[in-house]
Amino acid sequence: MQRILSTDLAAHPYEKVLVEGWVHRVRRLKSVAFLILRDAAGLAQVVLTDPARAEALTEESVVAVTATVTPNPQAPGGVELTGPEIRVHAAVDVPLPFELHRPALTAGLPAQLDHAALALRHPARRTALRIAAAATAGFRSALEAQRFVEIQTPKIVESATESGANVFRLDYFGRPAYLAQSPQFYKQMMVGVFERVYEVGPVFRAENSDTARHLTQYTSLDAEMGFITDHRDVMAALTRTLAGMVGEIVARTGHETPEVPAEIPAVHFAEALTIAGAPADEPDLAPAHERALGEWARREHGSEFVFVTGYPMRKRPFYTHPDPADPTWSNGFDLLFRGLEIVTGGQRLHRYADYEAALAKTGEPLAAYRGYLDAFRYGMPPHGGWAIGLERLVARLTGAANVREVTAFPRDPHRVTP
Amino acid sequence: MQRILSTDLAAHPYEKVLVEGWVHRVRRLKSVAFLILRDAAGLAQVVLTDPARAEALTEESVVAVTATVTPNPQAPGGVELTGPEIRVHAAVDVPLPFELHRPALTAGLPAQLDHAALALRHPARRTALRIAAAATAGFRSALEAQRFVEIQTPKIVESATESGANVFRLDYFGRPAYLAQSPQFYKQMMVGVFERVYEVGPVFRAENSDTARHLTQYTSLDAEMGFITDHRDVMAALTRTLAGMVGEIVARTGHETPEVPAEIPAVHFAEALTIAGAPADEPDLAPAHERALGEWARREHGSEFVFVTGYPMRKRPFYTHPDPADPTWSNGFDLLFRGLEIVTGGQRLHRYADYEAALAKTGEPLAAYRGYLDAFRYGMPPHGGWAIGLERLVARLTGAANVREVTAFPRDPHRVTP
Structure with a gap:
């Protein structure tokens, strides 16, 4: 018999069907027991008229149930399964470290991460990963529609470039x-x-920061585009891409997501410092400043998103294109979502001589960048791009306090398992 | 003025347009010169009535050309650009290490790889990467249609598992x-x-094999599915997925690709040895055996693809599910494409006790697998999956003799740049 999913049961009233899944929960009443079966799609209620039979059905055991679909307005989804024959694929014979059938996992985060294979089965954890998958799919399709081509690039490199820290x-x-x-x-x-490329892949940061928003491996949604006028073309492409991502999340998961404005409000870094109440000589935005800007954008523009443009050149990487009107400022930007930086981007240098000059300032040997500089020696158009941190975006979307809650198997300075 | 692509020129006869791209080639005649401009879409011919102006236009310089679209049946695409104003975004003032405008790159592979930023601009190299992108997109959409969910998993792990070699x-x-x-x-x-998941991501093999088919980093197209009867369900899902990949390659690139049969021929390992003329006690298939099987499949079944099933248990990893009828054979398979193994897959063990027994045989400590074993301790369905090596597939599709030709920035034991 062909297996059907729990969510398809209502379409088969009075038929004998096969469902398969995990024993999510067993509820024992005096003369009857209910087996709640969980599969990828949802839950199904199985009626056991002999409650003694429920004894062997430990939570998370994997079972195949052949039974009759019986309408019952009281049952979840309007149907339940009666007269079941139950076959056990895999029996669980140890106690679970925590229960999965409560609305929220009661175990602390370390216990959840230690037992990730179990914790990720909880609907809340599962939903966060589905949102991540939808965001990634939306990123790709929005970029494909804008002529971007997917690439795969090396994760092993010869040089510890860009100062060599954190690698x-x-x-x-x-x-x-x-x-x-x-x-x-x-x-x-x-x-x-x-001309236009994107990559979805892991990036690695050996940053010894044990915070709620840092991971040593995270998923970076990268894009880069040529033949731009300046960073504003990049911001426009990013805005369209974000709208596609949000659209895909809503379409696939129904998760309540904020609207991406057709034009996301943008403030220059100097103005951002004023709004955040920071001293005018601050070289960067602290987390508290980002939160203040997030609140300002919501209050003044009704937007959960806000661009900060023109970051000081001295705080941006060497390949950043300066603002032609005032080269102490850059054509670099960050995007804040609900007061957290989730995207960094900007226009890059594109002329070989500019790279020579920029690298001379860093004091690093040109030789370490030989293959990279080749591109500029042999002709590159004005270009720019961005990188979105997937886990930060999903954490902000779901309200998770910690990026580890929305990552299947997070890596941090103290965790390299499971 | 809004830039248009070279392939859109014919739709704008007699209009003044802006095109941007690279100086692919300059052809100087006595009284006229032709600038062939290359952009992401194709080539455009620009007529320079003063050939002296062509001197400054070195190959690979990046230019913006404002000119009039003039029909000319002799020109490629039926139009050329006349009366151009040319602005140089970036001038190339060094000789190129090799030319890009020949039908094939004449430089040897090492020179191409050393100057990857330049070599990849050649249409043949570019096409291989477009095929890779199309294959990847087809993989994802075929799996999404079969209810698979995309995941991202750690690339940094605590234990050198599976014998610890090659990590x-x-x-x-x-x-x-x-x-x-x-x-x-x-x-x-x-x-x-x-229940059903997939991942597209880099995998790493510290194998000191400097061959035409090994890379130390390659792109693995992984899938895994639960609630199967045995490996044949996995092979059926893989066949559907391959058909989707081939379909996407044809749709996006027009590249001539072989048909994926609705049912790919399958031979048991023992029979495969006979077909390949190998001794009956061979534990694995050598490259020559794979080639012989590829020829057999084409000859006998008209198929470029052939499954080999039932590999001996002793040559498959510990998590492989044995053949219930004879546990010296496994429910593992390989898929050969044109005589090269491009996919490995199979049914896996799913009961905790079976993992304990299998790991005891390897002599490895259970502790190294703690997080992994958690999944089986807490209930797992019968399942299986596969991994496709993207670069091998694309090399086979394009006829490239070396996987390095179809990889943007390949990594091997002697190459970690650019």
């Missing part, structure tokens, strides 16, 4: 090599090939 | 950790969450 070092056949902190250089090089 | 070791805040050889354990654990 993981590995043994590459007896030589040192490093895990890529971002696909930045590669996506820029690929602008020379496809 | 890259890294320094994780003073402790050893390793780069994941595959998402195998994670995708299995996620079957407990979503």
